[in-house]
Amino acid sequence: xxxxxxxxxxxxxxxxxxxxxxxxxxxxxxxxxxxxxxxxxxxxxxxxxxxxxxxxxxxxxxxxxxxxxxxxxxxxxxxxxxxxxxxxxxxxxxxxxxxxxxxxxxxxxxxxxxxxxxxxxxxxxxxxxxxxxxxxxxxxxxxxxxxxxxxxxxxxxxxxxxxxxxxxxxxxxxxxxxxxxxxxxxxxxxxxxxxxxxxxxxxxxxxxxxxxxxxxxxxxxxxxxxxxxxxxxxxxxxxxxxxxxxxxxxxxxxxxxxxxxxxxxxxxxxxxxxxxxxxxxxxxx
Amino acid sequence: xxxxxxxxxxxxxxxxxxxxxxxxxxxxxxxxxxxxxxxxxxxxxxxxxxxxxxxxxxxxxxxxxxxxxxxxxxxxxxxxxxxxxxxxxxxxxxxxxxxxxxxxxxxxxxxxxxxxxxxxxxxxxxxxxxxxxxxxxxxxxxxxxxxxxxxxxxxxxxxxxxxxxxxxxxxxxxxxxxxxxxxxxxxxxxxxxxxxxxxxxxxxxxxxxxxxxxxxxxxxxxxxxxxxxxxx
Amino acid sequence: xxxxxxxxxxxxxxxxxxxxxxxxxxxxxxxxxxxxxxxxxxxxxxxxxxxxxxxxxxxxxxxxxxxxxxxxxxxxxxxxxxxxxxxxxxxxxxxxxxxxxxxxxxxxxxxxxxxxxxxxxxxxxxxxxxxxxxxxxxxxxxxxxxxxxxxxxxxxxxxxxxxxxxxxxxxxxxxxxxxxxxxxxxxxxxxxxxxxxxxxxxxxxxxxxxxxxxxxxxxxxxxxxxxxxxxxxxxxxxxxxxxxxxxxxxxxxxxxxx
Numbered sequence: 196x197x198x199x200x201x202x203x204x205x206x207x208x209x210x211x212x213x214x215x216x217x218x219x220x221x222x223x224x225x226x227x228x229x230x231x232x233x234x235x236x237x238x239x240x241x242x243x244x245x246x247x248x249x250x251x252x253x254x255x256x257x258x259x260x261x262x263x264x265x266x267x268x269x270x271x272x273x274x275x276x277x278x279x280x281x282x283x284x285x286x287x288x289x290x291x292x293x294x295x296x297x298x299x300x301x302x303x304x305x306x307x308x309x310x311x312x313x314x315x316x317x318x319x320x321x322x323x324x325x326x327x328x329x330x331x332x333x334x335x336x337x338x339x340x341x342x343x344x345x346x347x348x349x350x351x352x353x354x355x356x357x358x359x360x361x362x363x364x365x366x367x368x369x370x371x372x373x374x375x376x377x378x379x380x381x382x383x384x385x386x387x388x389x390x391x392x393x394x395x396x397x398x399x400x401x402x403x404x405x406x407x408x409x410x411x412x413x414x415x416x417x418x419x420x421x422x423x424x425x426x427x428x429x430x431x432x433x434x435x436x437x438x439x440x441x442x443x444x445x446x447x448x449x450x451x452x453x454x455x456x457x458x459x460x461x462x463x464x465x466x467x468x469x470x471x472x473x474x475x476x477x478x479x480x
Numbered sequence: 481x482x483x484x485x486x487x488x489x490x491x492x493x494x495x496x497x498x499x500x501x502x503x504x505x506x507x508x509x510x511x512x513x514x515x516x517x518x519x520x521x522x523x524x525x526x527x528x529x530x531x532x533x534x535x536x537x538x539x540x541x542x543x544x545x546x547x548x549x550x551x552x553x554x555x556x557x558x559x560x561x562x563x564x565x566x567x568x569x570x571x572x573x574x575x576x577x578x579x580x581x582x583x584x585x586x587x588x589x590x591x592x593x594x595x596x597x598x599x600x601x602x603x604x605x606x607x608x609x610x611x612x613x614x615x616x617x618x619x620x621x622x623x624x625x626x627x628x629x630x631x632x633x634x635x636x637x638x639x640x641x642x643x644x645x646x647x648x649x650x651x652x653x654x655x656x657x658x659x660x661x662x663x664x665x666x667x668x669x670x671x672x673x674x675x676x677x678x679x680x681x682x683x684x685x686x687x688x689x690x691x692x693x694x695x696x697x698x699x700x701x702x703x704x705x706x707x708x709x710x711x712x
Numbered sequence: 713x714x715x716x717x718x719x720x721x722x723x724x725x726x727x728x729x730x731x732x733x734x735x736x737x738x739x740x741x742x743x744x745x746x747x748x749x750x751x752x753x754x755x756x757x758x759x760x761x762x763x764x765x766x767x768x769x770x771x772x773x774x775x776x777x778x779x780x781x782x783x784x785x786x787x788x789x790x791x792x793x794x795x796x797x798x799x800x801x802x803x804x805x806x807x808x809x810x811x812x813x814x815x816x817x818x819x820x821x822x823x824x825x826x827x828x829x830x831x832x833x834x835x836x837x838x839x840x841x842x843x844x845x846x847x848x849x850x851x852x853x854x855x856x857x858x859x860x861x862x863x864x865x866x867x868x869x870x871x872x873x874x875x876x877x878x879x880x881x882x883x884x885x886x887x888x889x890x891x892x893x894x895x896x897x898x899x900x901x902x903x904x905x906x907x908x909x910x911x912x913x914x915x916x917x918x919x920x921x922x923x924x925x926x927x928x929x930x931x932x933x934x935x936x937x938x939x940x941x942x943x944x945x946x947x948x949x950x951x952x953x954x955x956x957x958x959x960x961x962x963x964x965x966x967x968x969x970x
Contacts, residue, residue: 344830354819356836494954498961564933585907
C-alpha cells in the first residue's frame with residue numbers, strides 16, 4: 196500500500212464537496228434540471244467518469260459500501276480503477292453485489308437487481324444536454340428547458356419514424372422527469388429506461404467535462420418520450436443468457452471464435468453470477 | 481326624395497407634391513342624389529371629373545370636402561368619413577363598382593373571380609359558382625373559359641368578366657364606368673338588360689356611358705359635370 | 713365592425729442611438745384583416761414588426777394582444793414563456809429568408825409537424841397526415857415529405873415555411889418581406905398562394921414589404937412609413953390611387969416608372 200498521507204478523505208477537499216453537495220441538493224429539489232457546478236481536475240481524463248467520481252466523493256462516508264460498474268461489469272478496467280481509487284482515498288468497503296452496496300457508481304447500465312430505498316445510483320454522464328444534437332446554441336437549449344419548449348425533441352422522434360419506421364434510439368433515450376424536464380439518462384440502453392421510473396433509490400448524474408449535475412429523487416415519475424401510435428418499447432436481444440439462461444436481462448453479444456460463432460451473455464455480471472449460483476444450489480439440492 | 485346614395489357639397493382636388501405642390505381642383509359642390517331603381521348617367525366633356533366622381537363615390541379617392549351619404553343596411557352612413565374597415569364592409573354588402581378594366585388576380589380562374597364577391601357575402605361556394613357560371617354564360621363567355629384565369633383574355637372578354645363580377649351580387653348601389661366600351665352589339669344588349677333588371681330590383685345606378693345608344697336606353701336622367709376653372 | 717382589435721399598439725417609440733427607428737407609431741389590426749406596412753429600407757417597418765411581435769421592446773408605448781377569450785394581454789409584459797406560447801399557437805411569423813424560419817436539417821414533414829408537436833400532438837399518424845395535407849395545400853409534391861428543405865428551391869422553401877407557420881391555424885401572422893428573395897415569376901405564385909390561404913383561413917396578417925404590387929394584391933389596409941413615422945395610412949387602393957403625402961406620391965410614382 197502506498198501512502199495516502201496529505202490527501203483529504205475521498206480525495207476532494209471539503210470546500211469542493213460542500214459546493215458539489217449544494218449542487219446536488221438543488222438538483223434533487225428540481226428533478227431533471229441540470230445544475231452547473233465547478234468541476235475539478237481529477238486524476239483521470241475527462242470522459243472516464245470524472246463527473247461520477249466527484250459526485251461519489253462528495254456523498255461517500257466511511258460506513259458506505261461502494262460498487263462500481265462499467266457496461267454492467269464490475270471487472271472492467273475502468274470499474275476496477277475507480278473502485279480501487281475510493282478504497283484507497285476513502286478506505287471504504289467495496290462490493291460487486293448490487294444488494295450489498297449503498298452507493299453504486301455506473302457507466303452505461305442500471306443493475307438488473309431492483310434497487311431499494313437508501314441506495315444511491317451515481318451515473319457517469321458524458322453529455323448532459325438531451326437537445327445538444329438538435330439545437331447547437333446553449334443559450335437556446337437553456338431557454339427551451341426554462342419554458343418546457345420540447346417540440347423539437349419530438350421532431351427528432353418523428354424524423355426517426357419517418358426514416359426508419361420506428362424510433363431509432365437504442366441508448367441515451369430521452370425521458371421526461373416528473374412531467375417537467377427533458378433529461379438525458381446518460382448512455383444507458385433504452386432497455387434500462389423503465390427502471391428509472393419511480394425507482395426507490397436516489398439517482399444522481401454527474402457530467403465532469405460539461406460541469407453539470409442533475410438528479411432524480413426516489414419515486415419520481417420518469418417517462419420515455421414516444422408517440423401514441425409508436426409507443427416506447429424497451430428492446431433486448433431475443434435470446435437467453437448462455438451462462439445463466441435469463442430471458443429478462445440485457446444481453447451482450449460475445450464473439451467466441453473467428454468462424455462467426457457468438458453467444459449472448461448478461462451484461463450485468465453480478466446478476467448473472469447470482470443466478471448461476473442459485474442454479475447450482477438448486478441442482479445440488 | 482327617397483335616395484340610396486347622395487352627395488352634399490362634395491369637392492375633390494389633387495395636390496401634386498412631385499410637381500412643386502401644384503393643386504388641381506376637379507370637383508366642387510357636387511350635389512347628386514340617386515333613388516333606388518333609378519339610373520343616372522354622368523355627362524360632361526372629357527376632363528369634367530366624371531371618373532373622379534365615380535372613384536370618390538366608391539371611396540377609391542378620398543373626398544376633399546363634403547359628404548357621401550349611403551344607405552347601408554338601413555342606416556345612413558357618410559362614406560367620406562368612414563374608416564377603412566367600414567368602407568370594406570360597404571363594398572362587400574352595398575356598393576358595387578364595374579371599372580373599365582379588370583384588375584386581374586394572377587392564377588385565379590374566371591369563375592372564382594366572379595363568385596368571390598358572392599362568397600364574401602356569405603353564399604356557399606358551390607351556389608356562388610353556379611350563379612357566376614350562369615351570368616358568364618349569359619354574357620356569352622363560353623364555359624371552357626370559366627376555368628381559366630382571365631389574364632390572357634381579350635379586352636372584351638375581360639370586360640364581360642368584370643361585368644359579371646359587378647352584377648352577380650345584386651348590390652343596392654352600383655357604379656358603372658363605361659360598361660360597354662369594348663363590347664359588340666350582342667353583348668351590349670345583354671348589358672342593357674342586366675341594368676334594366678338591376679333597376680327593377682331596386683338598385684340605384686350611376687354610370688358613365690359614352691355610348692349614346694346605351695345611355696338613352698338605361699339612364700333616367702343625366703347629371704352634368706363642368707370642368708372647373710382655375711385649374712393650375 | 714364593433715368587435716375589438718386583435719392587436720393594438722399606441723405611442724411606440726424606439727431609438728437606436730441617435731437614430732429614431734420608431735417615432736410615436738400607433739396602429740390596430742382586427743380579426744381577418746390584412747395590413748401592409750410599406751416604405752423603403754431603413755424606414756422602420758421591420759423594426760415595427762419586431763416590436764409588435766414582442767421580439768423587441770420599445771422605449772415607449774405599448775402593444776396589446778386580445779386572446780380568444782377576450783383578455784387584453786400586454787405583449788411586452790406577459791413574460792417570455794407566455795410570449796413563446798403565443799408564438800407557437802395564436803401567432804405565426806414568416807421570415808424573409810426561409811432559412812430563418814425552417815429547420816434545414818429536418819425533413820419537410822418534420823418542419824410542418826413541429827408546431828403541432830409543440831402544442832402537444834403525440835399521434836405520429838395524424839401529424840403526418842396533417843403535414844401531407846399542408847404540403848399539398850402549398851403546392852409541394854407530397855412525395856417529398858421526407859426530403860430536407862435544402863433540396864428545395866427558394867420558392868418551395870418559402871411555401872414550406874408558410875405551411876409550417878399556418879398548420880396550427882394562428883389568428884395573427886407576421887410576415888417580413890415574404891417574397892423578398894425570390895424571382896419575379898416565383899413571387900407571383902407565392903403571393904397568390906398567400907392571398908388564397910389568408911382568405912380561406914380568415915387570418916389577420918401584418919405584412920412588411922417594400923413591394924407595392926404585393927401590398928396592393930394582399931392588403932386591405934396600408935401604412936406608409938418613413939423615418940420611423942407612419943406618414944399615411946388607409947384603405948389600400950385609396951392610399952395607392954390617391955396618395956396624399958409627398959412621400960407616398962413619390963413611392964407610388966417610382967413604382968409606376970419602374
